[in-house]
Amino acid sequence: MTDQEMRAALDRIIQRRDDIDDPNRYQLSDDPRDVLAYLRKHSRGMPEHVRRADVEDGLVLRVWLWWDGEAAELWLLDRADELAMNRRSVGARLGVATGQGLVDRRVHKRAMLSRATGIPAPAPASSARGREEWIAAHRRAVQAIASTLVEHRELADEEAAESLIEVRRDLHDDVCTPAGITVIDWAVTELAAVPAVAALPDSHPLRQAITAWAPLAAAFRRIPDR
Structure with missing residues (x-):
């Protein structure tokens, strides 16, 4: 899920709300998290075609946020490695019980992100x-x-x-x-x-x-x- 796809979904949601003169339109921002919260709060009473389209575009935002979170986690795990932090202490924040489990998780996420983007994930600073x-x-x-x-x-x-x-x-x-x-x-x-x-x-x-x-x-x- 690319940034362009995420941005296009945001634009479609905003345009639909403009088209129906949504009285709550002023609360919309360009933050995917805020937009998803907005859709959960202000979908009742909207035309069915708007709600259906919002669901599809909302899923685009949700998938983009997931990938963004994966990239953020890999960056944090690389930083923990650079700082020689205790693996069990770091892993506990993620529900990982062993140091080797944290190593495996980091390797998996780097490979996954590399496959998804088609380019090698950035190497850690170390x-x-x-x-x-x-x-x-x-x-x-x-x-x-x-x-x-x-x-x-x-x-x-x-x-x-x-x-x-x-x-x-x-x-x-x-x-x-x-x-x-x-x-x-x-x-x-x-x-x-x-x-x-x-x-x-x-x-x-x-x-x-x-x-x-x-x-x-x-x-x-x-x-x-x-």
């Missing part, structure tokens, strides 16, 4: 070229820390274990991407909060990896989008 260059320069250090996290996955709780599955997959595939950096950051944050991990001595390899990750992650976040 795909900026400056971050790719940073990864190329720090790949060895990043993967060494990731390996240590995976080697001690038996200490992870359920949430950290979900992140480590993705970290392990990237290591197996020898892949290092901005999205992968975000997942490692989640894993480190989640592991650090596990009591058994917090109780380890500072000399433990896992504790050392968590400590070494902090300046790397901070430097990665400081890279401006270009």
Whole structure:
């Protein structure tokens, strides 16, 4: 549903109300949400042909609003990924119970919007070229820390274990991407909060990896989008 189709439906609704001298016409705006609310409130007593046409055009507005909401959600999920926000906390707002479920939802919406528009959906800001260059320069250090996290996955709780599955997959595939950096950051944050991990001595390899990750992650976040 394109913006042009939505605008044409709005124009038809407004023109019909002009044609019948609707006394409430002055309350109509060009906001699809307001127009749908108007139709629900002021359809009683209108000629049947007007009500029928309003239903058809109202459905156009409703579909456009749905797609607009999907695009807005994808933008918000991309921003949450860029900010390395806790996936379970973000997913709870959407009724998604697991971190992996939120990842799958984001992938699905990007693919759906790409198919609908016929063009690739915009990549999240974390795909900026400056971050790719940073990864190329720090790949060895990043993967060494990731390996240590995976080697001690038996200490992870359920949430950290979900992140480590993705970290392990990237290591197996020898892949290092901005999205992968975000997942490692989640894993480190989640592991650090596990009591058994917090109780380890500072000399433990896992504790050392968590400590070494902090300046790397901070430097990665400081890279401006270009």
